[in-house]
Amino acid sequence: MDKTITVNRGDTVHIKIVPTLCGEEYILNSSDKIVFTLKKNRGDTEPLLKRELTLLSYTEDGLLLKLTSAETAALTESGYIYDCALVKGTGESAEIYTFIAPSTFAVEETLGNTLAS
Numbered sequence: 001m002d003k004t005i006t007v008n009r010g011d012t013v014h015i016k017i018v019p020t021l022c023g024e025e026y027i028l029n030s031s032d033k034i035v036f037t038l039k040k041n042r043g044d045t046e047p048l049l050k051r052e053l054t055l056l057s058y059t060e061d062g063l064l065l066k067l068t069s070a071e072t073a074a075l076t077e078s079g080y081i082y083d084c085a086l087v088k089g090t091g092e093s094a095e096i097y098t099f100i101a102p103s104t105f106a107v108e109e110t111l112g113n114t115l116a117s
Helices: 069-073
Strands: 005-008 013-017 033-039 049-053 062-067 079-088 095-108
Touching: 049 062
Parallel strands: 005 095
Antiparallel strands: 013 062, 033 049, 033 079, 079 095
């Protein structure tokens, strides 16, 4: 299944994240978190953006990852790569399950929908 995300550069973006474990939707517990990682290239050691979502990140629409307009404006019109992992527990005993394998994160240029300075 294609997990490509496409955003417009400079837009505020809300991305619904649906964690899964063993093929079933998973609801986070208090010690769980989702780690969203965005990189320019798979081999890069440092991510461009890393976000953690927790039980407190749930909204009435589900688990939402928000990227601000400043964050998407900082991305060039190009392709990136992202993944999402469920981290159950903490410390040495934490279990990590990547539920979205590295996938395309595309940024497109808008046609001038920017805020005037």
